[in-house]
Amino acid sequence: MYIMALFGNLLIILTVSSDSHLHTPMYFFLSNLSMADIGFISTTVPRMIVDLQTHCLVISYVGCLIQMSLFVIFACMDDMLLAVMAYDRFVAICHPLHYQVIMNPSRCGLLLLGSFLLSLVDLVMHYVAILNIFYGENFFEISNFFCDPSELLKLACFDTVTNNIFRYCVGALFGLLPISGIIFSYFKIVSSIMRSSSSSGKHKAASTCGSHLSIVCLFYGTALGVYFSSSLSLSPRSNAVASVMYTVVTPMLNPFIYSLRNKSIKTALRKFLSRAF
Template sequence: MYILALFGNLLIILTVSFDSHLHTPMYFFLSNLSMVDIGFISTTVPRVIVDIQTLCPVISYVGCLTQMSLFVIFVCMDDMLLAVMAYDRFVAICHPLYYQVIMNPTRCGVLLLGSFLFSLMDLLMHYVAILNIFNGEDFIEISNFFCDPSELLKLAYFDTVTNNIFRYSVGALFVLLPISGILFSYFKIVSSIMRSSLSSGKHKTFSTCGSHLSIVCLFYGTGIGVYYTSSLSHSPRTNAVASVMYTVVTPMLNPFIYSLRNKSIKAALRKFLRRVF
């Protein structure tokens, strides 16, 4: 699964870079999403493979904080890029005549930089709570296969009420905000489609947005389920299985969902493979 994720996402990046017809905002954000997915899955899976081979699932305090930091940044970047891609589709469908003006290279760069800064803010908020975990103990047990922030928050040295308030506040800010942007964008898109009288245009629009919606449902469905139910569930196995879904399965499926449902990507991919082989 790890090799498939690396191969699929790298192929998307190379295809978009190779074909000049794909040098548009939509595919610019898609290639960045693929880069983030490579970093996302590489944060956890290689360490898991080493732990399985050595039968020694122990990580240092610094290593745990490093893994947690990269994980938070890549997860939040995924959140924000999915929201930005929904905004891109909203502009393309609802304001097609102004699309090139609104989604100019500078605006795309600002949206990408804003997503990264938003991710750093999320990381700083986690650090405020999680740095309180270590107080001289030799070992701390984490009920997951990686340094999951939701599991680390349980170990923070403050009461359960404060822990839950922090958990839901961070979730509301860094999860509900991007979701609200996605829902608003698609509300406007659906409203615009319903006002259109061309059935062919409706089919093309739904086909264009279908891949993005599939990934949004897969990523947010599994991610929110793990983050919020971890405070209610006492089964480490259940949490670990759910974590695999959004840390491994989602980055692996993203490139295949886009390539199989997108005619432009498939055509560019065929040309790229013919050029290479």
């Protein structure tokens, strides 16, 4: 699954960069999503593979913080890029005549930069809560296959109420806020599609949004479920299974969902592979 995720996302990046017809905002954000997915899955899976082969389930304090830091950055980048891609589809479908003006290269760059800066803010907020743990103890047990931020928050030196308040504030800011933007964008998109009299236009709009919606449901459904439910007394196995869904399965499926449902990607992919081989 890890090799498939690396190969699929790398192929999307190479295909988009090699075809001038795909040098548009939609595919610009898609290639950056693929890069974030490569970093996202590479943060957890290689270490898990080593642990399974060596039967060593111990990670150092510094190593745990590094893994958590990279995980938070790439997860938040995925989070924000999915919201930005929904905004891009909203502009393309609801304001097609102004699309090139609104989604100009400068604005696309600013949206990408803003996504990265918000990821850093998310990381700083987690550090504020997590850096005061582990003092006075030698070992802690994490009920997951990686240094999950939601698990580390349980170990923070806060009472349960403060811990939960912090968890829900961060989850609302970096989870529910982007979801609200996605829901609003698709509400406008659906309204615009319903008003359209062209059946071909409706089909084209639905096909461009279907892939994005599939990934949104898979990623947000499992990620937010794990983050918020970790404050409840759910079984560690259930959390671990849900974590696998959004840390391993989603990055692996992203390129295949987009390439199999997108005619432009399939055409460019065939051209790229014919040149390469």
